[in-house]
Amino acid sequence: MTEKPGNPDACGHWLEDPAHRAFLVRDAHRALDFFDASPRAAGGFHTLDNAGRPLPSALQELHTTTRLVHSYALAQIAGRDDRAGIVDRGMDYLWHAHRDRRFGGYVWSLDGEGVADGTKLAYGHVFVLLAAASAKLAGHPDADRLLADISEVLDRRFWDDSAGLFRDEFTRDWQPFSTYRGMNANMHGAEALLAAHEATGEGEYLSRARRILDFFIAGQAALHGWRIPEHYDADWRPDHGYCGNPMFRPAGTTPGHSFEMARLHLQCWDQSQRPGAEAPAQARALVETALADAWDCDRGGLAYTLHLDGSVDIGTRFWWPVTEAIGALAALIKLDGQAADEAWYRRMWQFADRCLIDHEAGGWFPEAGAEDRHASGQFTGKPDIYHALQADLFPLVRGLSRPARALADLSPLADPQPG
Template sequence: MTATLLDDPDHRAFLAEDARRALNLFDASPRAGGGFHGLDPAGQPLPADLQELHSTTRLVHSYALAQMAGRPDRAGIIDQGMDFLWNGHRDRDHGGYLWSVTGDGPVNGIKLAYGHVFVLLAASSAKMAVHPDADRLLDDITLVLDRHFWDAQAGLFRDEFTCDWQAFSTYRGMNANMHGVEALLAAHEATGDGEYLTRAGGILRFFIAGQAAGNDWRIPEHYDADWRPDHAYSGNPMFRPAGTTPGHSFEMARLLLQWWDLAGRPTGDAVAQATALVRRGLSDAWSDDLGGLVYTLNRDGGVDNAARYWWPVTEAIGALAALLKVQPTSEFDGWYRKLWQFAGQHMVDARHGGWHHELGPDNQPVMTQFQGKPDIYHALQADLLPLTPGLSGQAKDLAQLQPLGV
């Protein structure tokens, strides 16, 4: 069997230490009175009072993983996040969860599938970390997703509603469904309920076997009400950019392998499909001149947005780590090493902790799309998932390994 960087003791020690540094930085997140601060590059709170649903949920999920991995939640982030989801984001009048709030109340009451599936992820991870409020949140978000967002005929998540659940667009998207798969797999691990796993598998089949396979292994991001690709769509440049997004192909590849493992490794094309997604994403997105991965492509695979963010690199690392566990080849090991070498040189902030979120043309950190370091979730998973021996049962593996110590 080919020896890979995944097995190298020095690399594994680096992963654990990078995770600890990030957690130490984000320990400064809790805000007096509830919710969380955004952080500047040095980990100091930013003055903005706005709290978005995906930020709250990702912090809960990340610190739940870290707690299972042996790093106590010294800052009380899981407790504060679970309380703020229930008492800050939850819409007591209409049900569901508000996208953005401040200490004075709702700012944007739109109900997005993207945010709601992260509530499911947070609740599931909190349950695996044995949080006392996890079942309450898990039961509520499962009901909300099933009642409002789940398109039973298509077997996919619809995207958006007004605060009182009126449909105001026909937009359908891959991003919310991709993170829906992530959340459904976590919910299955947390509860053992097979319906979560079944739904995740159906979503993966639609976007990978049904879309990527017919589009040269690039996944269309945007769809109309009948789930037909809308190649002309151009929405929010961060959450709904035009074209295709290679970083999402890496995420989908990893999630496909996680589902395949949880489903008992059924015969079929899961490994081949994951391999095709990763190879296409690396071929399309790697910047030969500067390193790193470009953000978006046009329909034919040319670069549309050449910005280089941290999260596609973290997701490529996660996908390659998963593939290396199935087929430890020199090809995948070479790419895994290459990505970590680039990240270690340009994106990992060894001084303050966490990762720089964007690089400029001189490979120095810039802040055009993001202010400071608003997110621990992507980079923490890039550290933790390669440390686990399996493709699924991530929480169980972390709890058994305790790679972050006490």
């Protein structure tokens, strides 16, 4: 029988409802149990099918390695032992396999024969920074060397100080091969910089995160009806006609990213001692616009991409925009929760419970398809734990920033799974 994500009759906020909090802890434990099967004997990690069996591909992409390290480090901080040794294995694989000892930096993908794609992408490199910061917060002995190395690479190769943003891509030997600039790598860059500031206290990380968020929110979203253009040219002007990789660089604007940016904006504002009064209203505008544009009123769930006027382009209902809406709504509720925030928060979890969470095997299906059954269009199996685990853990803590330290104080995963 499907377990319910909270008590529908609970007064106040589900964030304080014991039944909902127990549901979050259960879901996190079951996802971690599922992804414990990820380690590959020869090094690196398997991608898992829906039953938790390894898929046959030997391809190992940088964002997969780093997100597993980050996720299991967070879980370890929250009190759950890393029984599969994923943080240790991932840190070793990042240093000895992904790290390019010839040219520096970190290669995008590996297979059983070595480097499959040596391209140097900001998107992958900022996740190395996130993994290093989370590993440091978890007390991993190799975190400092990884943090120092990736910080130097990002600073020397990717950071455009005149713009206050990360450049996107180079060949393996650091030759520029495009003038593309993107929001996605910078958004995750802000996420990683905030984690690095939490781990080290170094102000430059926080300053750079603030510059990135200011550009895309006050500088772009405010000029585009609180929708954020995804793609830019070499001079950081929006490129509205760009269409690239359908997973990482789809055309138009992506409402799931609006939710992520709203949460990160509030995190950065809080971590910066709440300067000014604009951030809460800006974050709310991003969230409310994305909800109004993307929610599927007939079936539930959120459209993947939109045109710049807010009309739906790709209506596929992936899991990750729902998890990011949960995180953003939880942040708004903690700050100055309104009745609509609570209603939307519950609606997201009810949809996830009905259509996305695998109550038998654990983890989340990546897509809700016809008749709300899971579908396998863009993805095969369950691609990662990262988005869903954060949706479970971040609502459990009281504050808006420094989530790792808050999870360490709370230790919600330390006890056996409830109920």
